[in-house]
Amino acid sequence: MDEKVLAVAAGHPITEKELNELIANYPPKQQIYLSDPNAKAEVLEQLIGFHLFSKMAEEENIRESKEFKETLAKMENELASHMAATSVVGKATVEEAEVRAYYDANPDQFLKQEKEGGKEGEAVPYEEVKEQLLAVLLQQKKQEAYMRKIKELEETYGVERR
Numbered sequence: 001m002d003e004k005v006l007a008v009a010a011g012h013p014i015t016e017k018e019l020n021e022l023i024a025n026y027p028p029k030q031q032i033y034l035s036d037p038n039a040k041a042e043v044l045e046q047l048i049g050f051h052l053f054s055k056m057a058e059e060e061n062i063r064e065s066k067e068f069k070e071t072l073a074k075m076e077n078e079l080a081s082h083m084a085a086t087s088v089v090g091k092a093t094v095e096e097a098e099v100r101a102y103y104d105a106n107p108d109q110f111l112k113q114e115k116e117g118g119k120e121g122e123a124v125p126y127e128e129v130k131e132q133l134l135a136v137l138l139q140q141k142k143q144e145a146y147m148r149k150i151k152e153l154e155e156t157y158g159v160e161r162r
Contacts, residue, residue, distance in 0.1 A: 009048040010055035019044055088149045089142040099134050100126065 003015040023034045023043060033039055062068050103110060103126050110124045 006044055007048055009051035012051045012055075014044070014047055014051065019047060022047060085146065085149075089145050092138060092141040092145045094134055094137045094141055096130075096134075099130060099137060102137060103129065103133060 003017050005013045005015055006019060007014045019040070023031060023040070026034060034043060057063065107123060110129055112122045112124055
């Protein structure tokens with residue numbers, strides 16, 4: 001079965017699959033917005049513009065320019081560094097037992113305020129704060145893993161601060 005072609009820009013057929021794959025890269029909340037036909041049409045127009053400028057870049061030999069090559073080298077380095085850091089922090093995990101232990105060890109952090117309903121000073125139930133607390137603890141673990149790796153890399157490669 002042939003893929004439905006929505007437009008042809010500078011000789012490039014833009015298919016429904018290509019458009020949907022682009023939309024799938026957006027954050028979930030934006031994907032919901034982009035399910036609207038008018039919003040989807042806007043993304044199609046952006047994709048058309050992308051292919052038109054890509055063709056222009058090809059015709060003007062932009063990839064051969066010194067500025068392009070320097071920028072590409074910088075972006076490659078930034079991307080590699082980002083991917084290395086992501087591989088370190090991506091290994092951080094938090095078990096539910098850790099979340100529960102933190103909640104139990106810090107009861108004063110989980111007291112209701114007057115505006116939250118219920119009695120002021122009453123404990124917020126664990127189930128109500130579990131997901132938020134999990135996110136906070138995971139972020140802390142990621143930061144700790146990042147800093148540990150920085151120290152390790154400083155010892156391996158050296159750093160001279162001036």
